[in-house]
Amino acid sequence: MSHNPLPRFSRRGVLAAGGAAALGALVSACGGDGGTVSSAGGGAWTWTDDRGEKVSLKARPQRIVAYVGAASALYDFGVDQQIVGVYGPVTLKDGRPDPQAGDLPMSGRTVIGNAYGEFNIEKYARLRPELLIDNMFVDGQLFYVPAESKDKIFALAPQAAVSTGAVALPKPVERYAALAASLGADLNAPKVTQARARFEKAAETLRGAAKEAAGRGIKVLAASGSPDLFYASNPGKNTDLIYFKELGVDLIVPDKVGKDGYFEELSWENAGKYAADVIILDSRTQALQPKDLAAKPAWRDLPAVKAGQVVPWQPEPRFSYAGCAPILEALAKTVQTAEKAV
The missing domain is CATH 3.40.50.1980 (Nitrogenase molybdenum iron protein domain)
Structure with missing residues (x-):
């Protein structure tokens, strides 16, 4: 594979929203184009992803399957128990975590694929997913979701794509922060602010x-x-x-x-x-x-x-x-x- 984030065999300034207060404002302003935060007691959850597609659920999703890089980013922001499954480069050949896994603990989470082209649809279906989250390096294409089976995969749960190509680094970081907050994460937690x-x-x-x-x-x-x-x-x-x-x-x-x-x-x-x-x-x-x-x-x-x-x-x-x-x-x-x- 080349350095391009796309597998070869398949093919400004500092943070604009620096600070917890700015991120909080970013999240609260996302009702129309980013997402809305469900109340702790339930209520509807919506999110408009970077494809411009709006996800509307009756409640905040509790069963999330995500590309491992997306899952580890969400975990860094405080999303944990909702992530029930991951796919993508999870472990190296020697058994150590792939850098994409970051600090995400794998205990209790189902791995439905560990390499490009691996996406076990049966395992995915058994997880009863409520939301699929992924990076998007090329417009309209969810990373590591096999093109030949994407229709079957997409039929099982709505998706949220975060644009991670052709935008400066702070932008996807901000988007994952806002998505994490909409899923219940506390962006004022010391781990996040530090x-x-x-x-x-x-x-x-x-x-x-x-x-x-x-x-x-x-x-x-x-x-x-x-x-x-x-x-x-x-x-x-x-x-x-x-x-x-x-x-x-x-x-x-x-x-x-x-x-x-x-x-x-x-x-x-x-x-x-x-x-x-x-x-x-x-x-x-x-x-x-x-x-x-x-x-x-x-x-x-x-x-x-x-x-x-x-x-x-x-x-x-x-x-x-x-x-x-x-x-x-x-x-x-x-x-x-x-x-x-x-």
């Missing part, structure tokens, strides 16, 4: 580090490797890269991206097309890592590789303050310490 403060501080740290690094001419390439191709990622498409660029990171923009706009495919003979001082490299299990790429002369010849300035990149972040703050902190450290390699 994570938000860390995120905001990390964003400002990265802004300062990026400005200093840009002044020294440090250029960064987001990339992914496969046996046959080297992928140069488009910072105008990936939600995290959009935000990094807004904060001042000098990210290289490939000039011949594919139809979905996420990356440019380069043969290994042309891997040096974009000279970068730093490479942030797709760290997901489906992408080749530096140890896997070491045998390729074209990889070894890249200036950033020669300089030892290749760092891990998670192209599909966990869309919560807790999930994103460490990413901003790590990138700030990277650009602060980077030296010219080109």
Whole structure:
């Protein structure tokens, strides 16, 4: 798989709503275009997702099945018991949690698929789902829901999609915060407010580090490797890269991206097309890592590789303050310490 959030085999500024009060206002204003909060004693629950589709239930959903990245983001905001099932990259081959799982405990939750193309409809039906929640990297397409069986899946429960492509990182974080609040989470809980403060501080740290690094001419390439191709990622498409660029990171923009706009495919003979001082490299299990790429002369010849300035990149972040703050902190450290390699 490429660094593109879409599996290859299937195919501004700091937070606009920083602070618990602003998030509370965001949630309460969502009656028409985001969602309404059910009362503790019951009552109707509605949510308009990022496809523009409105979900209306007689009560707040208590049996939610979600893409694991969506589930872990909701968990960071305080949604727990309602999540009865997950799908997507839940565990690694060695049994450890996939980074997408974050801090989400799996005990008591049914895993209905652990890889792309795996979605056990029978297990899903037995869970009696009231709501399906997923990321949406391409308009209208729920991530990791197999296209060939989506009609059967969608017939079993309504869905809520959060746009996680072509928007800056704070936007999906805010949307998951608002969705979590509508599901009963307390955005004023210390766990949430502390994570938000860390995120905001990390964003400002990265802004300062990026400005200093840009002044020294440090250029960064987001990339992914496969046996046959080297992928140069488009910072105008990936939600995290959009935000990094807004904060001042000098990210290289490939000039011949594919139809979905996420990356440019380069043969290994042309891997040096974009000279970068730093490479942030797709760290997901489906992408080749530096140890896997070491045998390729074209990889070894890249200036950033020669300089030892290749760092891990998670192209599909966990869309919560807790999930994103460490990413901003790590990138700030990277650009602060980077030296010219080109």
